[in-house]
Amino acid sequence: MALLRRNPQGANNTEIEKKIKRGNALRQGSAWRGSRGLAALLLVAVSLCVASVWLYVTSLDSEITETLVRRGELVSSQPRVYSVPCSEDYENHKRYPGCTPQKCGRAVTDAVVTREEAQALRRLAERGLALAGSEGGASILDLHSGALSMGKQFVNIYRYFGDQMSDVFTQEDFRLYSNVRGRIQAVIAETFGLDPKLLYLTKPTFFSRINSTIAKTQHDEYWHPHIDKVTYGSFDYTSLLYLSDYGSDFTGGRFIFMDENANRTVEPRAGRVSFFSSGTENLHRVEKVAWGTRFAITVSFTCDPAHGISDPAVP
Numbered sequence: 002m003a004l005l006r007r008n009p010q011g012a013n014n015t016e017i018e019k020k021i022k023r024g025n026a027l028r029q030g031s032a033w034r035g036s037r038g039l040a041a042l043l044l045v046a047v048s049l050c051v052a053s054v055w056l057y058v059t060s061l062d063s064e065i066t067e068t069l070v071r072r073g074e075l076v077s078s079q080p081r082v083y084s085v086p087c088s089e090d091y092e093n094h095k096r097y098p099g100c101t102p103q104k105c106g107r108a109v110t111d112a113v114v115t116r117e118e119a120q121a122l123r124r125l126a127e128r129g130l131a132l133a134g135s136e137g138g139a140s141i142l143d144l145h146s147g148a149l150s151m152g153k154q155f156v157n158i159y160r161y162f163g164d165q166m167s168d169v170f171t172q173e174d175f176r177l178y179s180n181v182r183g184r185i186q187a188v189i190a191e192t193f194g195l196d197p198k199l200l201y202l203t204k205p206t207f208f209s210r211i212n213s214t215i216a217k218t219q220h221d222e223y224w225h226p227h228i229d230k231v232t233y234g235s236f237d238y239t240s241l242l243y244l245s246d247y248g249s250d251f252t253g254g255r256f257i258f259m260d261e262n263a264n265r266t267v268e269p270r271a272g273r274v275s276f277f278s279s280g281t282e283n284l285h286r287v288e289k290v291a292w293g294t295r296f297a298i299t300v301s302f303t304c305d306p307a308h309g310i311s312d313p314a315v316p
Contacts, residue, residue, distance in 0.1 A: 065255075066263040070109045072247045072270045080110035080192055085260075088281035090230055100199040100304035102237065107258060107277035108192050109267055113184045114242060118177060119272040123244035123296050125174045126208040132162060132169065137221025138214040138290065143207040144170075144178065144313035153218050159316045172315055179312040182206075185240050185300050189276050193238070201309030203235045203301050208244075211254060211287070211295045226259055226286040229279035229301070235308035236301050239283075240276035243269035244296035251293030259284045269295065 069083060070076060087105035094101075129142040133151035140150040147157040159166060182202060190197035209223075216222045229236040247255060247268040256267045256275060266288075267275045277283045279301075303309060 253291035
């Protein structure tokens with residue numbers, strides 16, 4: 002009888018063990034399905050991120066049909082020159098023999114300004130722009146006139162900050178600025194076959210700092226297509242000296258020539274100089290900066306001595 006009483010208990014234990022095993026199996030299966038679901042969700046998230054990045058990158062390139070010079074290239078011997086027919090604009094302006102464009106185009110060189118010089122000029126710009134800055138995405142600093150972006154307006158740094166200027170800029174800063182300007186002027190004259198003595202620095206010549214902050218005024222809307230000879234009547238030749246690198250310091254912000262049959266771009270590189278004749282033949286714009294900060298100097302030249310300006314000096 003004792004044996005009969007123990008047998009049902011043994012059977013119950015066996016059933017309990019089976020239920021425990023089934024429960025464990027169910028829990029393991031549930032955990033596996035949960036982890037598999039989590040992995041699937043992660044895979045979907047990663048796929049969406051990759052797709053978003055791909056769409057973003059392709060959207061940046063969607064309006065570019067040709068890249069004239071990439072950031073990773075080094076144009077270190079002669080300038081890379083792209084000739085374009087001169088527009089008829091010059092027929093409507095006074096001509097200056099030896100200077101007014103007879104041949105037009107655009108060119109790029111990395112051999113005029115070193116990266117070290119570009120970095121020094123960027124530090125100069127950062128010190129000046131640290132005094133104020135625009136509320137929007139584009140700030141300028143003009144050492145010639147003293148104009149500096151401040152909020153939604155401009156102030157004259159030499160008057161507004163007065164004695165502080167000696168703590169911001171040095172004689173060495175201005176010597177470097179003048180020396181670099183002279184080299185840019187020389188390469189423009191040589192490339193376009195001009196008499197450099199008949200080419201004059203003109204205004205506005207300025208530093209620019211551009212980021213992705215939303216524009217607050219029309220001064221912040223730097224991306225609109227324009228023609229320099231139309232916007233600034235004195236311009237005959239325009240140059241850009243880049244002080245930061247496309248792709249590492251910022252994205253977007255490329256310089257785009259808007260030709261009739263294509264859009265052609267120059268990717269900024271610290272120390273790179275891009276220059277061109279300023280007429281309708283070189284309609285252009287700057288791509289919106291997507292992230293980071295783009296630093297550059299616009300250095301402008303005229304054939305009209307009445308519109309010439311001098312290099313800046315420490316006040």
